[in-house]
Amino acid sequence: MPTATNNAQRNGALTPVSVATITGNAGPQQRRAIAKAITLLESTRADHRAQADALLTALLPHTGKSFRLGISGVPGVGKSTFIEALGLYLIGKGHRVAVLTIDPSSSVSGGSILGDKTRMEHLSMREEAYIRPSPSSGTLGGVAEKTREAMLVCEAAGYDIVIVETVGVGQSETAVQGMTDMFVLMQLPNAGDDLQAIKKGVMELADLVVINKADIDPDAATRARAQISSSLRLLGMHGSPERSPGRPKSANAPSGGSEHSELGGHVHDPHIKTMWHPKVIQLSALKGTGVDTFWESVTEFQSLGQANGKLEQRRKHQALAWMWERIDAGLKQAFRQNPAVQATLPDMTRAVEAGQLAPSTAARNLLAALANAA
DSSP states (O other): OOOHHHHHHHTTOOOOOOHHHHHSOOSHHHHHHHHHHHHHHHOOOHHHHHHHHHHHHHHGGGOSOSEEEEEEEOTTSOHHHHHHHHHHHHHHTTOOEEEEEEEOOOTTTOOOOOOGGGGOHHHHTOTTEEEEEEEOTTOSSSSOTTHHHHHHHHHHTTOSEEEEEOOSOOSSOOGGGGTSSEEEEEEOTTSOOHHHHHOSSHHHHOSEEEEOOTTTOHHHHHHHHHHHHHHHHHTTOTTOSOOOTTOOSSTTOOOOOOSHHHHTTOOOOTTOTTSOOOEEEEOBTTTTBTHHHHHHHHHHHHHHHHHHTHHHHHHHHHHHHHHHHHHHHHHHHHHHHOHHHHHHHHHHHHHHHTTSSOHHHHHHHHHHHHHHHO
16 A cells, blocks of 8 residues: 555655764665765755755754865776775775765766766775765766765765765866865876876866876886976976865855966975975776875875864865855756746747847846846
């Protein structure tokens, strides 16, 4: 016989998520609660959004105690293989590891394979690990729209290391550095020449650059390490006085951007021990060599950031950037749902398609319709 819960699920409602279960003891019940919470956060329904906001508010006092690590790189660089090796290493050290993987969504069908978890076969079987694949769903920057919220759920559940694996990225997908404590960029040996190494974008935001698959061609890996190290110095990365990605240009600026580019020209003595100086290391994720060296670098970064206050400052800037990002998204949604805009939009669309109206003029007319309706 159908139950009230079954009827609610058929109508699109989600069963309530227990905060106590998420923050309680580890086990199957907690894992199910985490999965339900992230599904609720990713929902686009208005009633689900209200539930999700209430859930996040309740979970917030239990968050902030983990270390957030963002890992990015081009497709095929070995991100999933490396994360599995790293996750197993960290579990051996007594940590609980949450991995949030982002899979690209098809621009044609809108679907996503969500296959990154299958590449982490051994890690996914460990009780101390939680792996959640999510579709990018058209969100730019290499992450999903609700990645930040999912991180908070994992933190509240007691995972002290949260790893975010981006989709395969190029030179401009840098959103993950605006939501994590440390941004790691993975590169391949023979991935480019000196000019490629000094192109600004994702490279200049990296706190640590990892040359993976160094076992395939050790000489090429050594050359790549030297080229990138030289390029980072050329970009003014070493000893930059303000390495706090995600920092908005001002507290009132509606931007999730970073001041890093404005500060990149200030090159300071790389021998200053109280500041983090980006490093380049080489390893082989497949063979598991170099993972310990990698984690030593991460630990050093964390210790320096806690001692000089940069980690706390970075999170504050990221929280403000997150707020403005959600404001931008909310305004766009309110614009599309406004009755006056919906009434005017078809005519504007046809006029633009027919070449009778400039897109910029149509945009101004639609914004005026929104303003007049307010």
